[in-house]
Amino acid sequence: MSETKMKVQMPSDAAFILNKLNEGGHEAYIVGGCVRDSILGRIPQDWDITTSALPEETKTFFDHTFDTGIQHGTITVVLHKENYEVTTYRVDGEYADCRHPDEVSFTKNLTEDLLRRDFTMNAIAYHPNEGFRDPFHGQEDIAAEIIRGVGDPPKRFQEDALRMLRCVRFAAQLGFAIEPETWAALCANTALIQKISVERIREELEKLWLSPYKEKMSLLWESGLLAQIDPILSARLIGRSQTILDEISACPKDALLRWAVVLQDYTPDEAKNFLKGMKFDNHTLKRVCLLLEQLKNDVPTEAYPLRKLAGTIGEDAMKELLTLQSILRPDSPHEESKALFEKILTDGDCLTLKTMELSGKDLMAMGAPHGKVLGEVLAELLDMVLQVPETNKKEILSDKALSLLKEKGLI
DSSP, rough: OOOOOOOOOOOHHHHHHHHHHHHTTOOOETTTTTHHHHHHTTTOOOOEEEEEEEEHHHHHHHEEEEEEEGGGGGEEETTTTTTEEEEEEEEEOOOSSSSSOEEEEEEOOHHHHHSSSSGGGGOOOTTTTTTTEEEOHHHHHHHTEEBSSSSSSHHHHOTTHHHHHHHHHHHHHHHHHEOOEEEEHHTTTTGGGGSSSSHHHHHHHHHHHHOOHHHHHHHHHTTTTHHHHHHHHHHHHHHHHHHHHHHHHHHOOOOOHHHHHHHTOHHHHHHHHHHHHHTTHHHHHHHHHHHHHTSSOOOOOOOHHHHHHHHHHOOHHHHHHHHHHHHOOOOSHHHHHEEEEEEEEHHTTSSSGGGGGOOOOHHHHTTOOHHHHHHHHHHHHHHHHHHOOOSSHHHHHHHHHHHHHHHHTOO
């Protein structure tokens, strides 16, 4: 047991769960990321609990529970609308899929449970009355800012190949170094990442791009891990490693924008194929491809074409485009475009049919037929408004619409 005297400030509900299990004659500790983050002075996102009680025993102590992964010993306790995962001490069997154990066996030994975890910093348990249980010296590694595999590092990665990405991501999130034996094991097992679902890989990569320690991001391709995930992306990032890291760091902490920076050397079609392969949502896929397409050109510095572009791609996409231009094309006239666009927004200029003072219903009330011609008239009216915002008045638009309808012989 560690001699560290600090106390973890855990939620009262988490303490309540520990106490209930203890009163029932069982051991119970908070464990994993919440302990690590508490030691680091970070705010934990989740409070996970490990216990000697079997899942069915745990359920008897609480009014509201549900099975989360009961085959692996995990149930969720709900208190005051918050969820707390409670898992029985366990020993994992073989990992045929390099992700999940084929079977687990329960144990009454906390150290055996901690041994199955990924890194020493995540293999620390804590109880307010006992302090830290830290058989693998995770606190020492946290103090030394080191990521070290628990026990036998190669085995930890072979059990769950996603741990390799988590290792790199933790390095970039925390600024920690990867211990040499753990790094060697990671580099030797990179091919196993191909057994992991693209959804989980995507989630880890996204967390990596959003991490604060840019200098650690390059571990992703230096290890050979990215080459196993996507060799084309790996080759392109290796080719301009420092520049890309600076650009990611300069980008706002927004996943979509950072993906656009990472994929900047892709054509829109290449990016579409990559994003589809990684099973991105349609919004992200379309927006990243749109931004990559628009990045090739300077953003207009004159009002009419700028309004026209903003109306075509949307206000949010225009702001994102200007942000990317400032990072990836600093010599472009993005500052001038940004100032003009801000004025356009401040002035409330009409950019789309939605904010035009005359609608399709108004045109049909004038006698315009529904269909293609109606769309053509609306497009001409919008173009007039984009050129001269002051014409976005119903009476002016009505007069122009009547004139256009007469020209076309429709009324």
